[in-house]
Amino acid sequence: MRILVAGGAGYIGSYLIPVLIERGYEVEVIDLMWFGNHLPSSVKVAQKDLFECKEEDLEIYDQIIFLAGLSNDPMAEYGPAMNFVFNAALPSYLAFTAKKASVKRFIYASSCSVYGYTVNELYDEDSPVTCGYPYGVSKLQGERGVLQLSDENFSVIALRKGTVSGFSPRMRLDLIVNTMFKFAVSDKHITVDNPSIWRPVLDIRDATNAYLRAIQADYSISGVFNIASDNYTVGQVGDMVKREVEKLTKQKIAITIKNIEDFRNYKVTIDKAKTNLGFQPQYTISDIVQSLYDHKACFENYDDDTFYNIRVFKKLNHNSYL
């Protein structure tokens, strides 16, 4: 099976693609390379904007995985116009073109951030989506734009992922567990911005399994699926990272608790993905910390700008689309 991973040179793609290749999939990538290329040299990569893709470029693929766009709140706030163009219009354009090209399935990297500030209930895919901030709104628009194209010949699966964490060859240190790990090992100190806020956390290895399940699902399946390893409060994440890093380094880690207001607070049920896709998460926060610790030599230069999306994005000066 031939798969195009759109935006595949980023954090998730750089971990996912070697696994896809190992499983026998033929993978190609189109990416603007904002963060360089950390993929195996055998992967065919075209450096270009996905808006340049025409129907004839996509005819060769069985499935497309969409991982492109602006991938966090600071980027979305820094470049609001570009955020809506790349996160809402681009997936719609690519899915529309893919459908015309007879691609069989489009898998969209959605986000649980579409849920916004919830009332501490477990949210499923039918719960209200109340976000009002640029990143969440644009991910929701992207999701709706691609899903409305699904029919019996074109399957569309949107994976609403929790915050992904863990090691990837294209490393990010601006994701909850990765950030706390960095501060724990470098400063022996973790800051918890708001301990009572809920977040679904997703080990990058569980995220990869979710993409595999989506690729392998029967073509009659389309829809939205929450994907997480588990739900935690930010306070719980802080305590777990502290405990695990103390165990691994035999050094004391301090915690500072703040009460900074957050506009995101949600926990989700993944029952639909378990039932319909056969997704079963396997990893915990301690597994994430262990894997970060095992790979820390690869990102020990903690201040390297490439580990922080907003720093790279500001340098690219993409605060306007025109």
Ligand SMILES: NC(=O)c1ccc[n+]([C@@H]2O[C@H](COP(=O)([O-])OP(=O)(O)OC[C@H]3O[C@@H](n4cnc5c(N)ncnc54)[C@H](O)[C@@H]3O)[C@@H](O)[C@H]2O)c1
């Ligand atoms: N990382 C997370 O915690 C998380 C959680 C939920 C959803 N998501 C979504 O998953 C996707 C991947 O996340 P990530 O952490 O790997 O992001 P990332 O920022 O590491 O990678 C995004 C990649 O897309 C490329 N790109 C962006 N716009 C493009 C365009 N127009 N044409 C070609 N390439 C383009 C960039 O060069 C980059 O390599 C994103 O859509 C993000 O919104 C991520």
